[in-house]
Amino acid sequence: MPLALELDSVDFAYEHGPPVLRDVSFEVEAGEFVAIAGPNGGGKTTLLRLALVLARPTRGRVQLFGEPADRFRDRARLGYLSQRAQLGVQAPATVREVVSAGRAARNAFGRLTAEDREAIEQAMERVGLADLARRPLSRLSGGQQQRAFIAKALVSGPQLLALDEPTAGVDVEAQEALSGLLARLNDELGVTILYVSHEFGAIEHVVRRLVLVRGGIVFDGPPSSLPGVWHDPSHVHV
Amino acid sequence: MFEFEFMRLAFAAGAIVGLLAPVVGFFLVQRQMSLIGDGIGHVAFAGVAAGYLIGVSPVWTALVAAIVGAAAIEWLRAHRTAAGDQALALVFYSGIAGGVVLISAAGALNANLFAYLFGSILTVTRAELLRIALLGLGALLLVAILLRALLAVAIDEEGARVSGLPVAFLNGAVSMLAALTIGISMRIVGILLIAALMVLPVIAAQRVAWSLRSTMGLSISIGLGSVLAGLTASYYLNMPPGGAIVLTAAATFVVAAGLETLRRRV
Numbered sequence: 189m190p191l192a193l194e195l196d197s198v199d200f201a202y203e204h205g206p207p208v209l210r211d212v213s214f215e216v217e218a219g220e221f222v223a224i225a226g227p228n229g230g231g232k233t234t235l236l237r238l239a240l241v242l243a244r245p246t247r248g249r250v251q252l253f254g255e256p257a258d259r260f261r262d263r264a265r266l267g268y269l270s271q272r273a274q275l276g277v278q279a280p281a282t283v284r285e286v287v288s289a290g291r292a293a294r295n296a297f298g299r300l301t302a303e304d305r306e307a308i309e310q311a312m313e314r315v316g317l318a319d320l321a322r323r324p325l326s327r328l329s330g331g332q333q334q335r336a337f338i339a340k341a342l343v344s345g346p347q348l349l350a351l352d353e354p355t356a357g358v359d360v361e362a363q364e365a366l367s368g369l370l371a372r373l374n375d376e377l378g379v380t381i382l383y384v385s386h387e388f389g390a391i392e393h394v395v396r397r398l399v400l401v402r403g404g405i406v407f408d409g410p411p412s413s414l415p416g417v418w419h420d421p422s423h424v425h426v
Numbered sequence: 427m428f429e430f431e432f433m434r435l436a437f438a439a440g441a442i443v444g445l446l447a448p449v450v451g452f453f454l455v456q457r458q459m460s461l462i463g464d465g466i467g468h469v470a471f472a473g474v475a476a477g478y479l480i481g482v483s484p485v486w487t488a489l490v491a492a493i494v495g496a497a498a499i500e501w502l503r504a505h506r507t508a509a510g511d512q513a514l515a516l517v518f519y520s521g522i523a524g525g526v527v528l529i530s531a532a533g534a535l536n537a538n539l540f541a542y543l544f545g546s547i548l549t550v551t552r553a554e555l556l557r558i559a560l561l562g563l564g565a566l567l568l569v570a571i572l573l574r575a576l577l578a579v580a581i582d583e584e585g586a587r588v589s590g591l592p593v594a595f596l597n598g599a600v601s602m603l604a605a606l607t608i609g610i611s612m613r614i615v616g617i618l619l620i621a622a623l624m625v626l627p628v629i630a631a632q633r634v635a636w637s638l639r640s641t642m643g644l645s646i647s648i649g650l651g652s653v654l655a656g657l658t659a660s661y662y663l664n665m666p667p668g669g670a671i672v673l674t675a676a677a678t679f680v681v682a683a684g685l686e687t688l689r690r691r692v
Binding site: 240241242261263264266268269270275276277278279280281282285286288289290291292293295296297298300322324337340341344350 | 571572575578580581585587631632635638
């Protein structure tokens with residue numbers, strides 16, 4: 189299988205700060221569903237940000253779909269749900285308006301085409317929000333808001349979907365609905381998924397690969413082979 | 427009142443500014459940079475003073491100064507050299523201090539200066555209306571072209587960055603549009619009041635709107651309505667037009683806030 193993401197001997201530190209990641213080498217094949225877990229401050233979000241070129245490594249190489257990440261131009265192939273995703277605007281925005289914003293990755297200027305409109309309807313339908321398209325986000329539950337942002341990330345037809353703490357602040361029911369949705373996206377559309385969370389209980393049964401990060405990669409394998417004590421990531425020790 | 431040419435010119439110029447200011451202000455408010463208009467306005471004041479000093483039309487020197495000020499604020503903010511409010515404060519105070527020094531050197535501390543500080547819409551000439559129309563329509567056209575990308579950045583800046591949108595360019599474009607709006611609106615409501623016309627209609631509209639589209643539509647309606655109602659009030663009640671326009675926009679905010687409170691109770 190071709191590689192969707194490759195990190196080779198990557199170090200990262202913030203300016204004047206201690207190292208966050210050291211000598212990380214990590215490959216994700218196209219179509220994989222990978223959970224990245226670890227304690228707070230362990231570097232898992234930084235790993236995701238390096239993959240999406242929101243941060244640059246201090247050493248090493250990052251590649252997206254076989255190209256150097258910083259020169260990767262076909263960015264509509266990337267979908268991203270940021271940590272504590274929330275509206276950047278103060279004005280009320282409807283579900284359709286939020287999802288439409290994600291389509292700018294394919295067509296940023298001028299009017300929406302028929303193809304854009306169809307993609308927006310499909311994305312809302314896929315996350316089960318088609319009936320709430322005209323509802324302002326502020327009048328939706330935390331789980332529904334999260335699904336609207338996932339639809340926004342999906343609407344450009346990404347091949348790599350990166351989610352940072354997508355279950356933060358949503359109830360258990362919404363977490364289970366989310367894991368089902370992601371499993372379907374992975375199975376039906378072959379979307380490569382990177383799922384970053386400090387807890388992975390909600391998706392443990394749907395991912396095939398778990399990566400634990402604490403300054404480096406301390407475990408990489410199927411969740412079933414994870415030592416029992418490590419099921420609580422706060423117990424991860426190098 | 428339309429039998430007077432100066433009123434016809436004032437309404438035409440005011441309508442363009444009433445339309446443009448809230449459109450640009452919409453993006454400033456969403457970026458929580460409502461006061462950037464004030465910062466740029468004070469740099470524009472230094473530009474007016476420079477115009478008097480070197481004997482060039484103050485409108486053009488103010489426009490150049492406003493663009494330089496907007497670029498400085500955006501650069502300081504984007505490079506995290508200073509936080510947004512600190513960048514604004516630095517440019518704001520440097521602008522007003524520079525203006526005072528230059529205006530004193532030019533010996534122009536007189537009534538003409540007030541036309542730029544508080545507006546002088548009733549003295550707008552045909553040539554000025556043409557300039558306002560061309561620059562205003564150009565700015566509106568640019569917003570129309572960039573609208574979807576600007577909204578994507580406003581809704582989720584980091585997501586927009588990941589999807590490859592030119593975020594720095596788009597943020598810079600908003601600042602430039604703010605500078606342009608201030609440059610062409612000086613004669614309408616004045617450097618000290620134009621920021622209010624960019625912000626008040628938007629924050630009023632947000633109180634009662636139900637979507638981004640309706641927020642923008644209502645902002646434009648309030649901006650345009652405030653200019654037309656303010657000008658009418660100034661004609662019949664003998665009030666300064668700039669002040670009357672901004673007070674009308676402020677009154678609209680009070681009404682919108684009241685409506686929002688009522689809606690929540692029902």
